[in-house]
Amino acid sequence: MDANSHSPKGMPEAAVKYRAYPQINIPDRTWPSKTITKAPIWCSVDLRDGNQALVDPMGHDRKERMFHLLVDMGFKEIEIGFPSASQTDFDFARWCIEHGSVPDDVSLQVLVQCRPELITRTFEALDGANKPIVHFYNSTSELQRRVVFAKDVKGIKEIAVDAAKMITDMAAKAGGGYRFEYSPESFTGTELDVALEICNAVIEVVKPTPDNKLIINLPSTVEMATPNIYADQIEWMCRNLDNRENLIISLHPHNDRGTGIAAAELALMAGADRVEGTLFGNGERTGNVDVVTMALNMFTQGVDPELDCSNIERMKEVFEYSNQMAIGERHPYVGELVYTAFSGSHQDAINKGMKAAKVANHPVWEVPYLPIDPQDVGRTYEAIIRINSQSGKGGIAYIMQQDYGLNLPRNLQVEYREEIQRITDEEGKELPSRRIYEHFIERYVTQSGARIRFVDHHTFADPEHKGQRVVAAEITDNGEVKRIEGRGNGPIDGFINALSIYLGIPMSVEDYSEHSLQHGSNASAISYVETSYPGGKLFGAGINTNIVAASLEAIVSAANRVLDIQAKKG
Numbered sequence: 001m002d003a004n005s006h007s008p009k010g011m012p013e014a015a016v017k018y019r020a021y022p023q024i025n026i027p028d029r030t031w032p033s034k035t036i037t038k039a040p041i042w043c044s045v046d047l048r049d050g051n052q053a054l055v056d057p058m059g060h061d062r063k064e065r066m067f068h069l070l071v072d073m074g075f076k077e078i079e080i081g082f083p084s085a086s087q088t089d090f091d092f093a094r095w096c097i098e099h100g101s102v103p104d105d106v107s108l109q110v111l112v113q114c115r116p117e118l119i120t121r122t123f124e125a126l127d128g129a130n131k132p133i134v135h136f137y138n139s140t141s142e143l144q145r146r147v148v149f150a151k152d153v154k155g156i157k158e159i160a161v162d163a164a165k166m167i168t169d170m171a172a173k174a175g176g177g178y179r180f181e182y183s184p185e186s187f188t189g190t191e192l193d194v195a196l197e198i199c200n201a202v203i204e205v206v207k208p209t210p211d212n213k214l215i216i217n218l219p220s221t222v223e224m225a226t227p228n229i230y231a232d233q234i235e236w237m238c239r240n241l242d243n244r245e246n247l248i249i250s251l252h253p254h255n256d257r258g259t260g261i262a263a264a265e266l267a268l269m270a271g272a273d274r275v276e277g278t279l280f281g282n283g284e285r286t287g288n289v290d291v292v293t294m295a296l297n298m299f300t301q302g303v304d305p306e307l308d309c310s311n312i313e314r315m316k317e318v319f320e321y322s323n324q325m326a327i328g329e330r331h332p333y334v335g336e337l338v339y340t341a342f343s344g345s346h347q348d349a350i351n352k353g354m355k356a357a358k359v360a361n362h363p364v365w366e367v368p369y370l371p372i373d374p375q376d377v378g379r380t381y382e383a384i385i386r387i388n389s390q391s392g393k394g395g396i397a398y399i400m401q402q403d404y405g406l407n408l409p410r411n412l413q414v415e416y417r418e419e420i421q422r423i424t425d426e427e428g429k430e431l432p433s434r435r436i437y438e439h440f441i442e443r444y445v446t447q448s449g450a451r452i453r454f455v456d457h458h459t460f461a462d463p464e465h466k467g468q469r470v471v472a473a474e475i476t477d478n479g480e481v482k483r484i485e486g487r488g489n490g491p492i493d494g495f496i497n498a499l500s501i502y503l504g505i506p507m508s509v510e511d512y513s514e515h516s517l518q519h520g521s522n523a524s525a526i527s528y529v530e531t532s533y534p535g536g537k538l539f540g541a542g543i544n545t546n547i548v549a550a551s552l553e554a555i556v557s558a559a560n561r562v563l564d565i566q567a568k569k570g
């Protein structure tokens with residue numbers, strides 16, 4: 001069978017065209033039982049690996065804006081570019097050193113290939129920098145040895161060793177003060193014993209010390225296997241590298257299989273000390289590991305991520321400006337929709353969870369479907385619940401409460417949900433919070449075009465029945481003033497009896513509640529009355545500065561709705 005022979009489904013035969021990644025022989029692996037208990041050393045590679053993958057690489061302004069953000073977030077190591085590759089990157093390195101006000105505890109890092117002319121230029125770019133990191137690399141993978149460099153392992157090792165010698169010599173001649181990082185690039189395509197041999201040869205040249213540790217960066221340049229494999233590789237390297245105590249083992253995961261974050265997390269458990277990545281995962285192909293997601297994953301496990309992500313909107317804005325790329329709506333922690341529930345059962349659980357959290361007043365965050373409090377990253381609760389045809393009464397109740405201060409009684413939630421469901425089904429799209437509120441007010445309170453209006457009332461003791469009150473009220477019926485009268489044990493009872501007699505429809509009050517209102521200029525209270533009538537039960541609502549008037553308006557509201565139903569039935 002040739003590599004292009006097709007399976008019945010149309011794709012080539014997988015087993016013919018692709019090979020499974022081999023297992024790592026480390027049966028006594030320890031990482032599966034470890035947990036991440038502290039933040040790694042973070043290194044941002046937004047300005048280099050991120051930049052080299054952009055359609056239009058960053059000019060100075062875009063780099064500078066990103067650089068300030070990275071410093072403000074607390075990155076202590078920032079790879080600012082590849083100064084020997086372009087004038088823009090060279091000039092940016094000079095700007096950082098001469099005008100960048102780089103804090104003393106922040107190291108500038110630059111990348112360079114193991115090529116003498118590029119190394120020389122890199123040192124020119126770094127002249128005067130405070131403890132910069134010279135990051136040199138060459139590809140060590142079996143494939144690149146064969147097809148790119150046409151060299152055997154010995155030849156590839158020589159490239160790395162020669163560069164290490166040149167770099168350490170130049171640093172010594174410049175009076176020291178440099179730090180070094182070596183990457184066996186395409187590490188995940190390199191046999192472990194080869195990667196080890198080459199790294200050990202570099203370590204031998206650099207001779208790291210406790211005061212100047214060498215960063216050995218083990219990149220998943222292309223993510224080729226499941227995350228456990230990367231963890232195995234890192235644990236194996238950590239065990240076998242020479243002079244481990246004077247090394248900082250660094251990860252540089254890419255995301256080709258969509259598991260870059262998982263790979264980085266498992267590899268940290270496997271003993272790595274440092275992570276190189278980018279904000280929200282920009283970078284070659286499917287991107288570098290997303291350090292914001294990694295950091296916030298730690299945060300939600302109770303671990304201080306040592307990166308300040310409290311203003312995620314600024315991070316998003318700078319990301320979009322500097323990279324000229326948009327962030328997806330479902331992107332973890334930052335996407336526009338990641339704190340929003342449309343579906344009814346999620347909304348109900350969030351609504352109840354938020355209420356329970358308020359009552360419990362306990363510092364531990366526990367709200368269903370929200371793994372993080374949106375406010376911790378500078379987002380608000382505004383968008384937590386949005387309404388469409390998938391939504392339920394809990395969500396509608398949340399919106400009415402949160403946005404407009406209306407506490408709909410449970411049965412009214414059920415009733416109003418049907419109304420909203422009808423609209424969302426008809427329109428087939430999201431119903432904004434404002435419309436949900438305005439529809440409620442029109443349906444239950446304003447009732448433009450309604451037949452009956454409440455005008456006024458007074459009550460007095462019933463001369464014929466002890467303990468009873470007479471309610472004498474003024475209403476309008478299609479604009480005509482009418483006086484109605486009824487008896488009951490209070491104004492509500494008396495008024496509904498009066499209205500029942502007047503309309504010839506027996507009605508009674510099943511449930512009543514009211515609360516004060518903050519929303520709206522003159523309103524001070526809203527009352528909800530559930531009314532039963534021969535066809536069933538329904539609610540009315542009234543808003544008035546006088547609580548009794550609000551209740552009587554609510555009865556009129558319910559009566560108008562009964563009249564409507566009867567009119568529709570003919």
Ligand SMILES: CC(=O)SCCNC(=O)CCNC(=O)[C@H](O)C(C)(C)COP(=O)(O)OP(=O)(O)OC[C@H]1O[C@@H](n2cnc3c(N)ncnc32)[C@H](O)[C@@H]1OP(=O)(O)O
Pocket residue numbers: 049052082084085086112113114115137138139148149159185221284
């Ligand atoms: C996985 C990564 O992300 S690594 C980072 C990669 N980043 C970039 O490529 C962005 C910046 N790069 C550039 O602007 C350019 O590639 C430059 C300026 C560095 C070099 O440009 P050029 O010399 O014109 O060309 P090019 O990149 O094609 O050079 C490839 C040559 O370098 C060699 N080479 C590639 N990487 C390395 C390395 N790390 N160490 C030593 N030699 C290397 C190749 O084998 C090839 O050699 P050949 O000319 O004998 O065939």
Ligand SMILES: CC(C)C(=O)C(=O)O
Pocket residue numbers: 049111137183185186217219220221222252254
């Ligand atoms: C230079 C190296 C670290 C790199 O960018 C990669 O392997 O992806």
